[in-house]
Amino acid sequence: MFKREIELSGHIIDSNILPKTFDIIMDRGGDFDTVDIQVGKNKTDISRAKLIVYAESIEKLNQILDELSAIGVSIAGIEEVNLEESPADHVLPEGFYSTTHHTTHVLYKGNWLVVKDIEMDCAIVIDEEKEEAYCRPLGAIKKGDKIVVGIEGVKVSTPEKPRGKTNNFEFMNSEVSSEKPLMSIVEDIADEVKKVKARGGKIAFVGGPAIDHTGANKVVAKLIKEGYIDVLFAGNALATHDIEIALYGTSLGIDVETGEIVTNGHSHHMRAINTINRSGSIKEAVEDGTLKSGIMYELVKNDVPYVLAGSIRDDGPLPDVITDSQEAQNEMRKYVQKIDMVFMVATMLHSIAVGNMLPSRVSSVCVDVNPSTVTKLADRGSAQVLGVVTDVGAFLPVLYDELHKDDED
Incomplete structure (x- = not known):
């Protein structure tokens, strides 16, 4: 079995991040052990969890980790991003990282760079001269662009539902219904x-x-x-x-x-x-x-x-x-x-x-x-x-x- 340690932090219970993590692992044929879990008691307290994720192949493990990354789960022992050049205009290297619309950082030369212009279903381009990271749609990719490949060195921060009383406008607070006041x-x-x-x-x-x-x-x-x-x-x-x-x-x-x-x-x-x-x-x-x-x-x-x-x-x-x-x-x-x-x-x-x-x-x-x-x-x-x-x-x-x-x- 191949394995990797993951970390969760924040209002991971109120925002359903922890249950979603369990679902993704099990639905994709993986398994997990809980290393540590700390539940915040007060409204301002955050919760933390560490898990070890197992899969029968490195491909399946990477698939699970990729989905977990998209909901804001961090990979422990993270390394710097892997970069590959785009082989042609409008063409990305195999295994390119596909973005979410959540705030995203990448680890490059020891620094966490915020990915600018973030939107979903795009690629991350690193400007090595400026040491900046940009989100770019496929149509804007140029030959020779340095593209982030894989999930190493990528950190996603998802919006969280705050604890305590919320109104109708709070994140993830409402199901679709015509019967609400x-x-x-x-x-x-x-x-x-x-x-x-x-x-x-x-x-x-x-x-x-x-x-x-x-x-x-x-x-x-x-x-x-x-x-x-x-x-x-x-x-x-x-x-x-x-x-x-x-x-x-x-x-x-x-x-x-x-x-x-x-x-x-x-x-x-x-x-x-x-x-x-x-x-x-x-x-x-x-x-x-x-x-x-x-x-x-x-x-x-x-x-x-x-x-x-x-x-x-x-x-x-x-x-x-x-x-x-x-x-x-x-x-x-x-x-x-x-x-x-x-x-x-x-x-x-x-x-x-x-x-x-x-x-x-x-x-x-x-x-x-x-x-x-x-x-x-x-x-x-x-x-x-x-x-x-x-x-x-x-x-x-x-x-x-x-x-x-x-x-x-």
């Missing part, structure tokens, strides 16, 4: 928003077209105008139907005030795109007086950046939409590392895409009427996301009111 959740979310803005933090908003269809785009526009949103990520649809509302009062041809079908309204979104094309861009449409209200209008007027990423099903698209997915990802990466909180509202694909780019330290809220949207985020590693299963047309006005409940008359 909405107001208590919204109160916690509003408090988090206020805390983030009070310390000068930045909030991103990821939105889908249901925001327009429900008439909630007016609320998002006000949040932008009042400085609650610092960057917006969306697709062609949210922007198109927001502009359709501003120009025609309809979304997908439905009057947003009355809910009635408008004659020939099915063409309004295409006419909206055509109108923006005539101006040249969304910004130019605002400047020439064509576009006078809505989400996109407030983004331009308040100099708030936005990234519109296209898809194969887009009509048009609008001239501002980035149709190259890699280019859109890179544009989004300019902002995600500076974000302190993010709202993912009524858009499964964009929510998952942004979730994959976010460090786990970012406070995240996913709002969707479909529980599977929130579940898919958690299944892909974004366990820090607070899921709210409700209609966005109801959620956003309630959140807005909660943010302003202490305002003086």
Whole structure:
């Protein structure tokens, strides 16, 4: 049997790290002995554990250790990282370390270097001249880059659930459910928003077209105008139907005030795109007086950046939409590392895409009427996301009111 000692430290019981460790070892056909375990008694105390992990082959042992590393378990007697050169552009050496979105350090020349720009499913590149470590997606890898291979010298720090009483917004505190009291959740979310803005933090908003269809785009526009949103990520649809509302009062041809079908309204979104094309861009449409209200209008007027990423099903698209997915990802990466909180509202694909780019330290809220949207985020590693299963047309006005409940008359 091959063996290796591992160490756990922190709120390993409250955050389920210790039980997860046992599950991973046993599910992968390994075994373990407990060398030492110390359980913190007070709320501020941390717990510690040492285990010896056994496996019948070095390959299976490394597989187990790799999975344990991803949840923040440390390998005892750790050595410096192993580096290999990338053999070609966009090609990684075999056995490269695949990152999580948790804070990660690597041991290089006797120093623990924090891996900058961390996100999941990427590689770690060491700049030997600067002695710095960077997280890089596959598309950004260049021939000759020094890549971290294996798990030696890699330390992952996962967010922990604090001991004692917590609110709905605490990490890993909530299962996906539509049966939870909405107001208590919204109160916690509003408090988090206020805390983030009070310390000068930045909030991103990821939105889908249901925001327009429900008439909630007016609320998002006000949040932008009042400085609650610092960057917006969306697709062609949210922007198109927001502009359709501003120009025609309809979304997908439905009057947003009355809910009635408008004659020939099915063409309004295409006419909206055509109108923006005539101006040249969304910004130019605002400047020439064509576009006078809505989400996109407030983004331009308040100099708030936005990234519109296209898809194969887009009509048009609008001239501002980035149709190259890699280019859109890179544009989004300019902002995600500076974000302190993010709202993912009524858009499964964009929510998952942004979730994959976010460090786990970012406070995240996913709002969707479909529980599977929130579940898919958690299944892909974004366990820090607070899921709210409700209609966005109801959620956003309630959140807005909660943010302003202490305002003086």
